Amino acid sequence: MFTLSEENYLKTIYHLGLNSEIGVSTNEIAKKMQTKASSVTDMIKKLSDKNLVVYKKYKGVRITDFGRNTAANIVRKHRLWEVFLVEKLNFSWDEVHEVAEQLEHIKSPKLINELDALLGFPKQDPHGDPIPDKEGNYYPLEKKLLATLGLGEKGICVGVNDSSSSFLQFLDKQKIALGNEIKVLGKEPFDDSIQIQIANRELSISNKIANNLYIKIL
Amino acid sequence: MFTLSEENYLKTIYHLGLNSEIGVSTNEIAKKMQTKASSVTDMIKKLSDKNLVVYKKYKGVRITDFGRNTAANIVRKHRLWEVFLVEKLNFSWDEVHEVAEQLEHIKSPKLINELDALLGFPKQDPHGDPIPDKEGNYYPLEKKLLATLGLGEKGICVGVNDSSSSFLQFLDKQKIALGNEIKVLGKEPFDDSIQIQIANRELSISNKIANNLYIKIL
DNA sequence: ATTAATTTTTAGTCTTATCTAAAATAATAA
DNA sequence: TTATTATTTTAGATAAGACTAAAAATTAAT
Ligand SMILES: [Mn+2]
Ligand SMILES: [Mn+2]
Ligand SMILES: [Mn+2]
Ligand SMILES: [Mn+2]
Numbered sequence: 462m463f464t465l466s467e468e469n470y471l472k473t474i475y476h477l478g479l480n481s482e483i484g485v486s487t488n489e490i491a492k493k494m495q496t497k498a499s500s501v502t503d504m505i506k507k508l509s510d511k512n513l514v515v516y517k518k519y520k521g522v523r524i525t526d527f528g529r530n531t532a533a534n535i536v537r538k539h540r541l542w543e544v545f546l547v548e549k550l551n552f553s554w555d556e557v558h559e560v561a562e563q564l565e566h567i568k569s570p571k572l573i574n575e576l577d578a579l580l581g582f583p584k585q586d587p588h589g590d591p592i593p594d595k596e597g598n599y600y601p602l603e604k605k606l607l608a609t610l611g612l613g614e615k616g617i618c619v620g621v622n623d624s625s626s627s628f629l630q631f632l633d634k635q636k637i638a639l640g641n642e643i644k645v646l647g648k649e650p651f652d653d654s655i656q657i658q659i660a661n662r663e664l665s666i667s668n669k670i671a672n673n674l675y676i677k678i679l
Numbered sequence: 680m681f682t683l684s685e686e687n688y689l690k691t692i693y694h695l696g697l698n699s700e701i702g703v704s705t706n707e708i709a710k711k712m713q714t715k716a717s718s719v720t721d722m723i724k725k726l727s728d729k730n731l732v733v734y735k736k737y738k739g740v741r742i743t744d745f746g747r748n749t750a751a752n753i754v755r756k757h758r759l760w761e762v763f764l765v766e767k768l769n770f771s772w773d774e775v776h777e778v779a780e781q782l783e784h785i786k787s788p789k790l791i792n793e794l795d796a797l798l799g800f801p802k803q804d805p806h807g808d809p810i811p812d813k814e815g816n817y818y819p820l821e822k823k824l825l826a827t828l829g830l831g832e833k834g835i836c837v838g839v840n841d842s843s844s845s846f847l848q849f850l851d852k853q854k855i856a857l858g859n860e861i862k863v864l865g866k867e868p869f870d871d872s873i874q875i876q877i878a879n880r881e882l883s884i885s886n887k888i889a890n891n892l893y894i895k896i897l
Numbered sequence: 898a899t900t901a902a903t904t905t906t907t908a909g910t911c912t913t914a915t916c917t918a919a920a921a922t923a924a925t926a927a
Numbered sequence: 928t929t930a931t932t933a934t935t936t937t938a939g940a941t942a943a944g945a946c947t948a949a950a951a952a953t954t955a956a957t
Pocket of ligand 4: 686687780781783
């Protein structure tokens with residue numbers, strides 16, 4: 462169907478275009494994929510030939526319905542594999558991404574549907590990201606960055622923005638996990654740090670952390 | 680480490696060289712891989728550069744200890760994935776090979792060792808083939824082709840020689856499964872067919888079938 | 898021992914995916 | 928509005944992996 466390279470470019474374009482009306486720029490894609498703009502232009506033409514994206518020279522690229530569906534299916538596989546690795550193979554949430562990057566390219570509809578069933582049809586991956594269904598649809602849950610919460614507001618930890626292993630390991634060390642209830646006890650204007658209560662402990666966390674943790678308001 | 684192509688060539692050379700003293704010929708490899716002899720020569724040079732095989736022009740190729748270890752690890756992954764697909768994802772034994780061909784190339788030592796544990800450290804794959812351990816060692820069990828059994832001999836079905844899906848589906852249809860006890864009731868000299876007793880049923884099977892079914896003598 | 902047939906290697910071409918350097922276009926500033 | 932800067936595309940090169948056709952080496956047959 463599609464090559465490994467095509468799938469990886471498409472997935473990047475899908476993610477970059479998610480919250481934007483306009484096209485995704487060549488440079489944006491190049492930066493995300495750690496490649497050169499000229500390589501991106503080449504690949505965009507191929508994706509366009511296969512009707513995965515619409516391409517107008519100098520005007521960036523937009524994903525088609527077909528492309529979005531295809532990309533969502535890759536994301537579905539990626540996230541289901543991540544759940545599998547954590548739930549069944551004792552991986553921690555900071556170890557799964559790299560392996561899922563490989564596994565997401567395995568071609569077998571039966572494999573992925575059976576995996577889905579084995580895992581009990583999960584709706585989120587280990588980082589709180591939604592898992593698209595077979596049709597590519599998903600239902601992102603209402604969530605806000607911890608940094609945007611007001612004094613006294615309470616909520617539940619439901620996801621991370623940054624899922625680098627250094628951030629995830631930091632959360633582990635601080636015993637901050639998805640599902641934990643969090644309450645904002647204080648906000649420090651000087652450095653925008655936040656005092657929180659989490660699982661009977663009080664903690665002060667930096668603005669950078671607060672900007673990478675998603676909370677579902679209670 | 681190694682490319683997909685290198686891994687696939689190496690695996691083929693490993694399998695072809697298993698029961699032979701002399702080197703594996705270019706044509707043999709080309710035939711097995713459905714490619715051209717010239718492509719094989721090219722790849723052999725690359726494998727040789729990486730010390731996976733020893734290559735002497737016109738003299739065929741022999742796998743090195745390093746190559747054998749590398750190949751055995753790929754085979755280990757292939758067979759463990761096959762067990763996983765059958766045991767955990769409701770695949771039948773004639774559906775697993777293609778998917779395992781993809782999965783065997785996933786790079787993650789932790790993944791494969793955890794998978795091994797999840798499956799209870801199986802020693803055989805769904806077709807009765809031995810699963811190498813982490814060091815690449817395995818213990819092939821004593822087995823004979825059904826066709827070589829004498830009149831009255833009894834044994835247990837422990838493996839298949841041909842694992843094409845048409846043969847496996849034929850066995851399913853005849854309700855011949857690994858683990859079944861088989862007794863030779865008669866041998867027909869005219870067409871070399873064999874009368875067997877299996878799970879209280881009597882059956883006549885062709886020589887072709889008998890030459891693809893492995894039996895462990897009781 | 899020559900000759901003929903087969904096998905294997907080499908030489909050269911093609912496709913995919915990448916890169917660098919240069920040219921073209923678009924965006925921004927003066 | 929023109930000049931400067933930034934972005935994007937094109938042109939040309941390279942490497943991996945595959946192919947065809949031709950040359951070379953080996954093996955088999957006379
Ligand atoms: Mn991930
Ligand atoms: Mn990927
Ligand atoms: Mn197999
Ligand atoms: Mn393979």
